[in-house]
Amino acid sequence: METMRWEGREFLILDQTGLPGRAEYIRCRDYPEVAEAIRRLSVRGAPAIGAAAAFGLVLGAMNLKVDDPLEFLARVEEIADRLSTTRPTAVNLNWALERMLARLRSSMPGKPGELVAAMAGEAEKIYREDLEGNRKMGRFGQELIPAGARILTHCNAGALATAGYGTALGVIRAAHEAGKKVCVYAGETRPLLQGARLTAWEMVRDGIPVTLITDGMAGYLMAKGMVDLVVVGADRIASNGDVANKIGTYGLAVLAREHGLPFYVAAPFSTVDMSLESGAGIPIEERNAEEVTHLAGVRVAPEGVGVWNPAFDVTPARLVSAIITDRGVVRPPYEKTLRELGIGE
Amino acid sequence: METMRWEGREFLILDQTGLPGRAEYIRCRDYPEVAEAIRRLSVRGAPAIGAAAAFGLVLGAMNLKVDDPLEFLARVEEIADRLSTTRPTAVNLNWALERMLARLRSSMPGKPGELVAAMAGEAEKIYREDLEGNRKMGRFGQELIPAGARILTHCNAGALATAGYGTALGVIRAAHEAGKKVCVYAGETRPLLQGARLTAWEMVRDGIPVTLITDGMAGYLMAKGMVDLVVVGADRIASNGDVANKIGTYGLAVLAREHGLPFYVAAPFSTVDMSLESGAGIPIEERNAEEVTHLAGVRVAPEGVGVWNPAFDVTPARLVSAIITDRGVVRPPYEKTLRELGIGE
Numbered sequence: 001m002e003t004m005r006w007e008g009r010e011f012l013i014l015d016q017t018g019l020p021g022r023a024e025y026i027r028c029r030d031y032p033e034v035a036e037a038i039r040r041l042s043v044r045g046a047p048a049i050g051a052a053a054a055f056g057l058v059l060g061a062m063n064l065k066v067d068d069p070l071e072f073l074a075r076v077e078e079i080a081d082r083l084s085t086t087r088p089t090a091v092n093l094n095w096a097l098e099r100m101l102a103r104l105r106s107s108m109p110g111k112p113g114e115l116v117a118a119m120a121g122e123a124e125k126i127y128r129e130d131l132e133g134n135r136k137m138g139r140f141g142q143e144l145i146p147a148g149a150r151i152l153t154h155c156n157a158g159a160l161a162t163a164g165y166g167t168a169l170g171v172i173r174a175a176h177e178a179g180k181k182v183c184v185y186a187g188e189t190r191p192l193l194q195g196a197r198l199t200a201w202e203m204v205r206d207g208i209p210v211t212l213i214t215d216g217m218a219g220y221l222m223a224k225g226m227v228d229l230v231v232v233g234a235d236r237i238a239s240n241g242d243v244a245n246k247i248g249t250y251g252l253a254v255l256a257r258e259h260g261l262p263f264y265v266a267a268p269f270s271t272v273d274m275s276l277e278s279g280a281g282i283p284i285e286e287r288n289a290e291e292v293t294h295l296a297g298v299r300v301a302p303e304g305v306g307v308w309n310p311a312f313d314v315t316p317a318r319l320v321s322a323i324i325t326d327r328g329v330v331r332p333p334y335e336k337t338l339r340e341l342g343i344g345e
Numbered sequence: 346m347e348t349m350r351w352e353g354r355e356f357l358i359l360d361q362t363g364l365p366g367r368a369e370y371i372r373c374r375d376y377p378e379v380a381e382a383i384r385r386l387s388v389r390g391a392p393a394i395g396a397a398a399a400f401g402l403v404l405g406a407m408n409l410k411v412d413d414p415l416e417f418l419a420r421v422e423e424i425a426d427r428l429s430t431t432r433p434t435a436v437n438l439n440w441a442l443e444r445m446l447a448r449l450r451s452s453m454p455g456k457p458g459e460l461v462a463a464m465a466g467e468a469e470k471i472y473r474e475d476l477e478g479n480r481k482m483g484r485f486g487q488e489l490i491p492a493g494a495r496i497l498t499h500c501n502a503g504a505l506a507t508a509g510y511g512t513a514l515g516v517i518r519a520a521h522e523a524g525k526k527v528c529v530y531a532g533e534t535r536p537l538l539q540g541a542r543l544t545a546w547e548m549v550r551d552g553i554p555v556t557l558i559t560d561g562m563a564g565y566l567m568a569k570g571m572v573d574l575v576v577v578g579a580d581r582i583a584s585n586g587d588v589a590n591k592i593g594t595y596g597l598a599v600l601a602r603e604h605g606l607p608f609y610v611a612a613p614f615s616t617v618d619m620s621l622e623s624g625a626g627i628p629i630e631e632r633n634a635e636e637v638t639h640l641a642g643v644r645v646a647p648e649g650v651g652v653w654n655p656a657f658d659v660t661p662a663r664l665v666s667a668i669i670t671d672r673g674v675v676r677p678p679y680e681k682t683l684r685e686l687g688i689g690e
Contacts, residue, residue, distance in 0.1 A: 020647040154561075185653075188637065188646075190535060190559035196638070196646040204649040211651035212637055214535035215561040216499075216593025220658035223595060248561025250568060251600060258599050292533065292557055293541070295640045301533075301541040302365040304549040306556035308530075313565035 003048050003160050004055065006124060009062070011055045015042040016160055020201040031060030031079050038086040038093075041192065045161020046235045046271055047130050050092030053083045054123035057100050061116050069109040076104060076119075088283040089244055089312045091236040091273045096126050130163035133268045133326030137167060138174030141231070141266055141324035145175040145182060149228045152218060154187040155246035156198035157233025157266065167233040167266040169202055171324060176208050183209040185227055189246060190215055191291040191309065215248050222259040230256045231324075234267035241317030241334025242279025247310055253319035265315075266324040272338055279314035287311050348393050348505050349400065351469060354407070356400045360387040361505055365546040376405035376424050383431040383438075386537065390506020391580045391616055392475050395437030398428045399468035402445050406461050414454040421449060421464075433628040434589055434657045436581040436618040441471055475508035478613045478671030482512060483519030486576070486611055486669035490520040490527060494573045497563060499532040500591035501543035502578025502611065512578040512611040514547055516669060521553050528554040530572055534591060535560055536636040536654065560593050567604040575601045576669075579612035586662030586679025587624025592655055598664035610660075611669040617683055624659035632656050 001023060005012040011034065012025040026042055028034045034056030037043050043052045060079035066072050080097045087093060103122040107115055145151070151172055158169035165173060175182045184203050189195035196212055203210035213221060221227050230252055236244040243249070243265050256263040276282065289307035293299055301307075322331045323338070330337035346368060350357040356379065357370040371387055373379045379401030382388050388397045405424035411417050425442040432438060448467040452460055490496070496517055503514035510518060520527045529548050534540035541557055548555035558566060566572050575597055581589040588594070588610050601608040621627060634652035638644055646652075667676045668683070675682035 021644070186650075187561070188535070190533070190561060193640075193645055196650075200650040201647040204647050209651070211653050212646050213653050214592070214637060215559065216532070216535060216596060217653065217655065217658075219596030219599060220592060220655060221653070223658070226653075247559070247565060251561060251564030251596060254564060254600055254603050255596060258603075292559060295538075296643045296645075298641045299366070300538055300641075301557055302546040302549050305531075305541075305545040306554070308556050308558050308562065308566070308571075310562065310565060313562075313568070 003163065004043060004052055006055055006127070011059055013037045013043045013052060016044060016198060017042055019197050028056070028059060030063050031056040031083060034059060035083055035086050045156065046090035046092040046233070047162040047167065047268055048160070049087060049090055050096035050270065051127045051130055051163050053093050054096045054100050054126045056083050057097060058116065058120045058123050061119055064112065067112060069115070072112050072115060073104060073108060077101060087285055089235045089285045092270050095270045099126065127163045130268065131165060134162055134165040134167060134170040136326045137266055137268065137324055138165060138170040140329050141171030141264070142174035142178055144262070144264060144322065144324070144329065145171065145180060146228065147180045149175070149180065149182045150185065150226060151182055152185045152187065152221065152227045152230045152252070153199060154195060154232050154249055154252055155189045156194040158199055158202040160198050160202065161233060167268065168231045169199065171231055171266050172208065173206060176206065183211070185211050185213055185221060187213055187215050187218055187248065189248060218252055219255045222255055222261060227261065229262040229264065231264040231266055234265050234271050235312055236282050237265070237267060237272045237323065238276040238279045238282060239272070239274045239335065239338055240278050241320055241323065241332065241338060243315045243320060244279060244282040244284065244312045245315065247313050250313040250315045253315040257319055262321040263319055264322050264324055265320055269325045269327050269341060272342070274342055279316065282314060284313070285311040348508065349388060349397055351400055356404055358382045358388045358397060361389060361543060362387055364542050373401070373404060375408050376401040376428060379404060380428055380431050390501065391435035391437040391578070392507040392512065392613055393505070394432060394435055395441035395615065396472045396475055396508050398438050399441045399445050399471045401428050402442060403461065403465045403468050406464055409457065412457060414460070417457050417460060418449060418453060422446060432630060434580045434630045437615050440615045444471065472508045475613065476510060479507055479510040479512060479515040481671045482611055482613065482669055483510060483515040485674050486516030486609070487519035487523055489607070489609060489667065489669070489674065490516065490525060491573065492525045494520070494525065494527045495530065495571060496527055497530045497532065497566065497572045497575045497597070498544060499540060499577050499594055499597055500534045501539040503544055503547040505543050505547065506578060512613065513576045514544065516576055516611050517553065518551060521551065528556070530556050530558055530566060532558060532560050532563055532593065534593060563597055564600045567600055567606060572606065574607040574609065576609040576611055579610050579616050580657055581627050582610070582612060582617045582668065583621040583624045583627060584617070584619045584680060584683055585623050586665055586668065586677065586683060588660045588665060589624060589627040589629065589657045590660065592658050595658040595660045598660040602664055607666040608664055609667050609669055610665055614670045614672050614686060617687070619687055624661065627659060629658070630656040
């Protein structure tokens with residue numbers, strides 16, 4: 001099942017809010033539909049929203065009724081601005097939009113039709129490179145996975161979070177394909193249950209044994225010796241190796257260290273934000289209270305209660321055993337090893 | 346609102362599964378109704394199920410049609426056995442039933458009517474002592490709470506988990522009543538959301554500021570410096586100070602130590618099981634998969650996923666800063682300090 005599909009004049013997004021019960025595509029004809037799909041998490045996961053925003057920008061450019069190249073560029077830049085503000089934490093969103101604008105600028109001057117074609121080509125390239133990058137990440141990362149490993153993951157860093165195959169789940173898939181007979185514990189990942197709904201679904205479909213736990217069970221799971229390592233994705237990695245990822249990741253990292261378990265982060269190099277010295281600079285999205293107070297539309301918490309609902313947290317680099325990227329696996333000191341990976345950019 | 350009420354020939358249990366939306370009492374006329382209410386968590390929390398089982402035993406004894414005192418005793422013992430197997434982890438259940446049987450045996454021989462009256466008196470004493478004990482615990486415990494403290498708690502160790510006032514929430518209430526202007530972060534406590542449904546409700550009703558978080562947010566909350574201490578209840582405490590409590594407690598204790606925050610456990614001395622050397626001997630209840638795979642009756646996880654659903658975990662004594670009991674506050678080494686509290690039993 002594809003996370004998204006470009007059909008030349010329309011862009012289809014799998015509506016992940018309905019999974020696993022309902023698998024329907026949202027048919028987008030202009031960029032506001034893509035922005036809305038990103039905002040309401042129909043498409044989510046840092047690499048996936050990067051690729052979706054790129055295609056959204058193509059739709060926006062395609063619908064412009066302007067002939068002047070400079071006005072065309074200005075209007076596309078405005079649309080990119082709007083797409084970039086849909087969600088603040090994942091750096092891939094800005095990375096993909098910047099790359100699209102760079103391609104557009106390098107095609108200037110040109111007729112709007114030619115410029116749109118160049119942008120569509122770039123968006124398809126971003127999508128294809130993400131898929132290929134995930135396969136590479138899988139090959140690099142699976143070397144860290146022992147045969148028979150019992151792997152804990154959090155949220156969904158799978159095919160659904162990317163152009164396909166997945167980052168953390170790509171590493172697990174590659175280990176599975178290498179015959180390592182791994183099994184997976186999926187943290188359900190409240191409030192939106194991406195672990196229960198999406199990761200469990202991907203693993204069941206691939207025939208990889210998967211056991212669901214609530215987020216509060218991870219510590220006891222480790223204390224009982226039932227897990228060998230943790231692997232998660234990332235929404236943004238600072239140049240020092242601090243990792244922003246789905247809320248709950250930091251707690252897992254502390255628990256992994258307490259139990260002497262490796263804690264791996266899998267993400268394409270496009271998730272690394274070399275402009276940030278540390279994770280303190282990563283903006284953390286806070287989402288609305290209803291995600292926590294309501295379940296399946298039913299209010300469970302009383303009126304009058306406050307809610308704190310950050311969507312991500314920051315795990316300090318010192319708790320990260322290794323970062324698995326599409327350019328190779330790096331270990332501390334990340335200031336040095338991440339910079340080396342970036343050489344030639 | 347009372348957690349339970351004895352009405353002489355009937356025993357009313359507040360059905361907590363419907364809270365906070367629906368507050369209805371279950372009217373019990375014989376012990377199997379009480380056993381069922383405990384099993385389905387209509388009444389839950391270690392001290393509350395102890396008291397409820399005691400009243401259940403009175404109902405069972407009341408309905409016996411036997412005149413011979415020895416046969417009466419044997420039949421009551423059978424009923425106690427059935428009540429004691431409803432849930433395995435909380436030691437207060439067995440503690441209360443043993444106390445009821447001891448009272449019955451010490452009243453022998455006697456007419457069934459007299460024996461039932463003695464038992465009813467003992468059950469009311471257990472209930473009253475729990476309430477008084479919680480007030481004492483509150484007074485002892487609140488001395489540990491600084492003015493303005495931001496307190497994280499987990500699950501519901503409140504009035505609803507006890508005869509009234511609560512253990513962990515009793516400490517918070519006492520601090521509030523002492524004018525300390527505390528505020529509370531309530532972990533929602535998946536899978537059954539006792540934090541979101543019950544703790545948030547108790548705090549809102551008492552006018553104590555309360556903010557709800559999902560269980561995975563606790564680590565980031567601490568990392569952001571938003572919490573000063575943790576206080577939780579307990580279902581069983583081993584003689585070395587290891588604490589069984591609601592699943593997720595262990596993870597909070599590890600995180601509290603990582604951030605240099607005090608981690609307090611509040612429980613009546615009846616929760617201490619001096620027969621156990623360590624927490625390794627505490628039986629941990631595992632509950633059914635549907636609690637995790639379904640939300641409000643709707644399946645959220647795919648078919649084919651496995652589930653691990655332990656209801657409790659064990660926090661090693663080394664992570665517990667102090668245990669607040671109705672006999673006073675004890676600190677490590679718990680082997681010694683808990684034994685001293687028990688002298689004179």
